[in-house]
Every structure is written in C-alpha cells, then in structure tokens.
Amino acid sequence: MRAARLFGPGDLRVVDAPVPRPARGEVLVRVMSYAPYGTDVGTYLNRHGRYVSAYPVGIGADFSGVVEECGPGVEGYQPGDRVAALALDHCGDCANCSQGRTNLCLDPNFAKLVRQTCCEEYTLVSARKLAVLPDAVTFDDAAMLAxxxxxxxxxxxxxxxxxxxxxxxxxxxxxxxxxxxxxxxxxxxxxxxxxxxxxxxxxxxxxxxxxxxxxxxxxxxxxxxxxxxxxxxxxxxxxxxxxxxxxxxxxxxxxxxxxxxxxxxxxxxxxxxxxxxxxxxVRAGHHQAQALDLIASGKLSLRSTISGRFPLERVADAFAQLAGEGAKDIGRFIIDVGGAR
Ligand SMILES: [Zn+2]
CATH class of the missing domain: 3.40.50.720 (NAD(P)-binding Rossmann-like Domain)
Known part of the structure; x- marks a missing residue:
C-alpha cells in the first residue's frame, strides 16, 4: 500500500508499506478521507520535540473509511461498512467505560495516548473505537469528527x-x-x-x-x-x-x-x-454517536470549511501549506486517501 511517513520534522513522504493484518479485536479499514488538524501539524513539525521520538512514523488521526477485514473476535462489523473512529482506545469494562465515559478509561493499558495513524491506504483500528456511519454522513463529514x-x-x-x-x-x-x-x-x-x-x-x-x-x-x-x-x-x-x-x-x-x-x-x-x-x-470525548446524529439530521455540517483537497501522493504539499503563513486562510484540507470522489 501507499503510506505517508514522516522521516524528520517537515519531511513527509509517501512510500510503499506492507498492508497490516488485523489481530484479535482489530479491524483493517481502507481509508477514504483524512482531514489533518493542529495536532497533525504539530506532529509534522515535531514542535518542541514533544510529538515524535523516533522516525519514520505515520501521521493522521481524524478519518473515515470502509471496513476491509475483521480480525478474530470482532463482532458487529463486516467488510464494506462505512466507519469512523474515536481518537482514544479503551477497555470497555471498567467503571468509567461502563458509564460510557470511554475517554476516561481506568485500565492502565489505555492510560497512554496511542495516536491513530490514518494517512495511508489501510490502517488498523481497535473495533471498540469504530462507529458505522449513517447513510446521510459522507466520508468527508466523518473525517472531521474530532x-x-x-x-x-x-x-x-x-x-x-x-x-x-x-x-x-x-x-x-x-x-x-x-x-x-x-x-x-x-x-x-x-x-x-x-x-x-x-x-x-x-x-x-x-x-x-x-x-x-x-x-x-x-x-x-x-x-x-x-x-x-x-x-x-x-x-x-x-x-x-x-x-x-x-x-x-x-x-x-x-x-x-x-x-x-x-x-x-x-x-x-x-x-x-x-x-x-x-x-x-477535555480529553477528546466519547460523543461519537451524538456527533454522527447531529450531522445525519442536517443540524451540523463542516463542509463549508473545506478549503482544498489533495490526493494522497500530494499530502506533503497540503502539510507545507498548513504549516505555512497561509494557514490563516485555510479551514480544513481533505486528503483523498481512497481516491478522488
Ligand atoms: Zn475502561
């Protein structure tokens, strides 16, 4: 597959990488739309040296896609489902998760922030983080959920x-x-x-x-x-x-x-x-369903904020602009990882 990888601050390239295989509880998602935001730009520049400790690394967190393959033990999803993912993973069983407050999971295995990467043709996602998109929610809508x-x-x-x-x-x-x-x-x-x-x-x-x-x-x-x-x-x-x-x-x-x-x-x-x-x-959030409902009902749309679209192969151009002086005029950029639609 083709995958964006950072090789150093500001050095973003699209390279060949193996398609990962889903382990237990994981879903392989074919990425469609990816919308970079500030943390991605911070990662791209490795501002204050606090985002990246070793190169090369993947990039991107806010995305939508289509289920390609489900790993063992995954229920409720099947190939072809249109999906988006929460930022943070969680255990699903602790006191906070039981109340739906999955962004405050008490399990120490999930205390560390493990950032999703999505600027690549296929990405692995914990099934617990996924939601199926209502028909009225487009891939672009769902790439701007965070x-x-x-x-x-x-x-x-x-x-x-x-x-x-x-x-x-x-x-x-x-x-x-x-x-x-x-x-x-x-x-x-x-x-x-x-x-x-x-x-x-x-x-x-x-x-x-x-x-x-x-x-x-x-x-x-x-x-x-x-x-x-x-x-x-x-x-x-x-x-x-x-x-x-x-x-x-x-x-x-x-x-x-x-x-x-x-x-x-x-x-x-x-x-x-x-x-x-x-x-x-505010540590991200667990309000994925509510966000999708607001979009599906027509009450919320960020489509007017889309300032440009880029194929995956041109993602470095997109980031150079987002990190440059002209960023003040840019709303959201969409990286059409899954090909232009
Ligand atoms: Zn938990």
Whole structure:
C-alpha cells in the first residue's frame, strides 16, 4: 500500500508499506478521507520535540473509511461498512467505560495516548473505537469528527443548554468544530481569534467573531465590551499561551473554562477563588454517536470549511501549506486517501 511517513520534522513522504493484518479485536479499514488538524501539524513539525521520538512514523488521526477485514473476535462489523473512529482506545469494562465515559478509561493499558495513524491506504483500528456511519454522513463529514466530539464533551461538562452563550477561543480546525457544534446545539457563540479567511468561515458557521490583526493581540477589552461582565462559558481550542490567557481574562465571575491542552495556567488559586471559576479538562470525548446524529439530521455540517483537497501522493504539499503563513486562510484540507470522489 501507499503510506505517508514522516522521516524528520517537515519531511513527509509517501512510500510503499506492507498492508497490516488485523489481530484479535482489530479491524483493517481502507481509508477514504483524512482531514489533518493542529495536532497533525504539530506532529509534522515535531514542535518542541514533544510529538515524535523516533522516525519514520505515520501521521493522521481524524478519518473515515470502509471496513476491509475483521480480525478474530470482532463482532458487529463486516467488510464494506462505512466507519469512523474515536481518537482514544479503551477497555470497555471498567467503571468509567461502563458509564460510557470511554475517554476516561481506568485500565492502565489505555492510560497512554496511542495516536491513530490514518494517512495511508489501510490502517488498523481497535473495533471498540469504530462507529458505522449513517447513510446521510459522507466520508468527508466523518473525517472531521474530532473537533465535534471534543466540543460535545466540553459542552456537556459545562452543562450548556439551548440558548446559553459560549465563547470559543481559536478558529482553527478544532475551533471551527466547536463553533459548528455550538450552533447545532442552539448556543449563542462568540469566537475569538483568527487573522484571515478562517474568520469568515467561523462567521459562516454562525459565530460572532472578534478577529485579531496579528498573532498575540489581546482581545480582553473588546470581549468585555461585547459582553459586559465577561463570558459565562469558554472553550479554549488553541492550546496556546495566548488562547489560555484570553480564556481566563474574559471569564465572568462564576464562569467555566474548558481546556483542551496547553502549558502553565496564567492564574493563581486566588484568581480562581475570587471569581469562583470552574475549570474542566477535555480529553477528546466519547460523543461519537451524538456527533454522527447531529450531522445525519442536517443540524451540523463542516463542509463549508473545506478549503482544498489533495490526493494522497500530494499530502506533503497540503502539510507545507498548513504549516505555512497561509494557514490563516485555510479551514480544513481533505486528503483523498481512497481516491478522488
Ligand atoms: Zn475502561
């Protein structure tokens, strides 16, 4: 098969590789669409040396495909099924998994983050991570699930209901997913960030956008002017120092901040106490079925954010653009791993 492999930071090539065979509990999936997002770009560049410890490695996590072959012990799937996969694997038996909270699996065998790779013609996936796509969900729709799943997890933890207000920090792939999800749930959404066409994409998904003229611009004053007292709920999607600082700067007293990654928190315990802030972590999510339902019902679509398509053989071009200056104008790129449709 043909497979994208990183041979060093920024050195992405498509090479021949053996088609893997599914072991017990695994499914061999023929990959159709793959939509890179920020973590993939971080992996591509090996930012801060924290993504890749040894080369060559595969890349890609958010994808859709067709079941090619089921390994021993796999039930509920058959060749030809159209599928998407959750980001994280889980045991299926522990107390958290039993409650459906599979992203918080208690089994130490699943505590380590093992990243899916999917930018290759065939990939192995644990059957526990898969879901069959409803007919109305396209391969492209299902290749952009991660941001939706994460946002559904965040909004559930924040207790948001139709008509509530949420601020989304960032308008990259994850931010656009969070905005589309907020709109689908009937939330009023203000997005902060973006210097280019991504702002228009965010507006097209229903957000009021406070854009920035340049990276690092402080939006605190404008955010407070647009909502005196601050925002009651904020999801931070950039995992950057800037985004995290903005999130806490615009939180209203009694507000809740959802974090998806990043470094040191820019506040003390007293800052949390003084405003009675609540902070929740978002470790991917388990809301795959809900995400697919929202898409199938027509309430949620990220198709308008697709800025370009690339055959697998040109994936290096796609990543060079996603890692370049022009990224501010790019919504999502689709890698047509399974061939153009
Ligand atoms: Zn578990």
């Amino acid at each position: 941001g939706v799943v994460d946002a559904l997890n965040a909004y559930e933890q924040m207790g948001l209901r139709e008509g509530d207000t949420v601020a989304v920090i960032g308008v990259g792939a994850m931010g656009l997913g969070a905005i589309a999800t907020a709109t689908a749930l009937g939330l009023a959404v203000t997005a902060l960030g973006g210097t280019g066409r991504r702002c228009e994409l965010a507006e097209g998904l229903g957000a009021a956008v406070l854009s920035i003229a340049q990276h690092g611009e402080d939006l605190t004053e404008r955010a407070h002017a647009s909502r005196p007292g601050g925002f009651p709920a904020i999801i931070e999607t950039t995992a950057s120092d800037w985004g995290i600082a903005q999130a806490f700067a615009i939180a209203a007293p009694g507000g809740i901040v959802a974090l998806t990654g990043g470094g040191q928190l820019p506040l003390t315990s007293w800052d949390v106490v003084d405003r009675e802030l609540r902070i929740v972590g």
